[in-house]
Amino acid sequence: MEALYLLCSILSTSLTSLALSLLLPFRLLLHPRSSAAASGAPPVSLYQGTVWHERRSPVHHSFRYSVRYALIDLDRASHAPPDHLSADQCRSVAQTNGSV
DSSP, X not given: OHXXXXXXXHHXXXXXXXXXXXXXXXXXXXXXXXXXXXXXXXXXXXXXXXXEEEEOSXXXXXXXXXXXXXXXXXXXXXXXXXXXXXXXXXXXXXXXXXXX
């Protein structure tokens, strides 16, 4: 019975992912992304939240903890500290040409 549940879960996740992937180009056409610089967003954003996890089997266990994240737009930051990667170095490591 558990194998059937697992199979249905995999099938459901695959179909949902496929549907959302097919709809993504239409979403981008209707709502093109604006760059952070054009929107006037600050180069540094702070986020705070809670991570929560619960496992029910084989032994019930749960935990939660507070988290804080800093999102730094390296292209718009005033300067990178000497012991940190620059925006160009991050692009090279990530093998991308987009914003970092």
